[in-house]
Structure formats: C-alpha cells, structure tokens
Amino acid sequence: MSRDDNRGERGRQAEHGLEGLIYASRWLMAPLYLGLAAALAILVITFFRELLAAIPALYVLEEKQIILLVLTLIDISLAGNLVLIILFSGYENFVSKIEAAHNDVDRPEWMGTIDFSGLKIKLVASIVAISAIHLLKIFMNLDSYPPASVQWYVIIHLTFVGSGIGFALMDWIEEKSHRIAKSDH
Template sequence: MIERRFEQIIFASRWLLAPFYLGLVISLGALLVKFTQEVLHILPNVLEMSEKDVLLAVLTLIDLSFAGNLLLMVIFAGYENFVSKIDVADHEDRPDWMGKVDFGGLKLKLIASIVAISGIHLLKAFMNLAQTSRDELMWLVIIHMTFVISGVLLACMDRLEGHRAPTPKAAGKSGADHH
C-alpha cells in the first residue's frame, strides 16, 4: 500500500517539469521578439547595406530560426517523453516526427542544431575578419569542432545502442521482492 502510493507520487512528479516547458515557450516568444526586431532593423536599411552586411543580417535571422527550431524540438519531444503525450494526433499540421522522437533521437537533433548554429557563428566571424581577433577565431573553431566531434560520438553511441541485443523483460517487477 505504501509502496504503491509512493510510486504514484513519483510518477506524478513528472508534472513538475511542465513549468519548465512553459518557460521554454515564453523563451520562444522572446526569440520571436528579437527576430522581429532584427527584420525591422534590416528592412529600412537594406538598399544602403553592402552585400556582406545583408548576408550577415540574413545569417543572424537563420541563427535565430535555428534557435527557435531547437527550442520547439526540446519543448515537443521533452514534454512528450517526460510529462505527457500531446493529444493532437488528428491535427493536419502535426509534424511527422512528433511522438516518434525518443530521448536518443532528441539528443542527435539537438547536437545537429547546435552544430548548425555554431557553424553560422563561425561563418559570420569569417565574414567579419576585420572585427574578429585571431584568438576569438581560434576559439570559435575549437568550440565548433568540439560540437562536431561530440555529435559524431553521440551518433556512434546511438548506433551502437541500436545494434545491441534487446534485454528480455523480466515478468513482474524486477529487483527486491515486493510484499
């Protein structure tokens, strides 16, 4: 009786994560504000901007879009994996991957997005060599390569995990005898 109640409390504790995901939704709104601010800054000046400055501005918009995509992936997949299923199965706009991304898949999507964001920052630094110090550029490359290597290692580990033979589930509860 005590064990069952304790397990119900532990299971219900997953709802403590819901405010985290709500906070991430608010963060997505903050990214939208920054994106809009950037667009409103670019549009009136686009005719006077150099091609390089337009490309840098567009890279900033892409960077913000990737960050938004990353947030949305974490919100959807994290909520579905750890809190509750999102009941929109019949909705015509439901993304195909929704409900199919497990924690391992989420990690790979996250690292891929982080590598893309890091790559954009690196490209912006290379396009702005006059304003980028040698040390800053070196660290940007080191950090980017760290993300790339981490992504490759995560993908390898995920692949190895997928090739492991599934462990048979024991009948009933595992561990200590429950009386």
C-alpha cells in the same frame, strides 16, 4: 490475517503511494516547458526586431551586411527550431502526450515518435548548425575578431561536431548490441 500479512500489505500500499508520487512529479517539468514557450516568443520578437531594424537601411546596406543579417535571421530560426524540438519532445517523452496535436494534419511527423536517443541527435545537429552559422558570421567579419578568439570559436565548433559524431556512434553501437542480444535469444 496474520501480523506479517498486514505488514506486507502496508508496505505494498506505501510503495504504491510513493511510486504514484514519483510518477506525478513529472508534472513539475510542465512550468519549464511553458518557460520554453516564452523563450520561443522572445526569439520571435528578436527575429522581427533584427528584421525591422534593417529595413530603413536596406538600400544602403552592403552585400556583406545583408548576408550577415540573413545569417542572423537563420541563426534565430534555428534556435527557435531547437526550442521547439526540446519543447515538444521533452513534454511528450517526460510529461504527457500532446493530445491537441494527435489528429492534426499539420502535426510534425517526428512528434510522438522521437525517443531520447533521437532527441539527443536532433539537439546536437541543431547546435552544430547554429554553431556553423555563427562561425560563418565570424568569418565574414574576420577583421573584427582577434585570431585567438577565432581559434577558440573553431575549437568549440569542432567540439560540437565531435560530440555529435560521438553521440551517433554510441547510438549505433547500442543498436548493434541490442540486435546481437536479440539474435542470441
């Protein structure tokens, strides 16, 4: 074996080792996903804290207060859904397949099929829904908020909506360009 061949082989081994290390680094995300599972538990506790706090006053709460409570519970549920989407999709897209759910009849249909683009759209849709619920709660208590704050909440919500439309439009354009590129070949 010549000296150049030996150097080439060592280079390939070094490259292979480096690529293996980079590939294994995806597992550094696993603790973050465990943290998201803990955040989901916090949301569950918060949900029941809100619900249980309202039970003693249930018969004296006005309709507006009950609607605000329900909106708060919906808001927490949507936040939990958002965490689950990120947890499942992020783990499956970037770390490893969730084999425990592979043959489970209750496995969500989107699990294992959602790509980064689909994840992005689901996230934005969830954020817009959460923002809309929050905005509805503000409108139900409009007298408690200064007009400038309400204006900013509306602007922020519209920014989320615009971002969602922008992401969807970018994905549509990208899909169209892929179709055109495929038809040219």
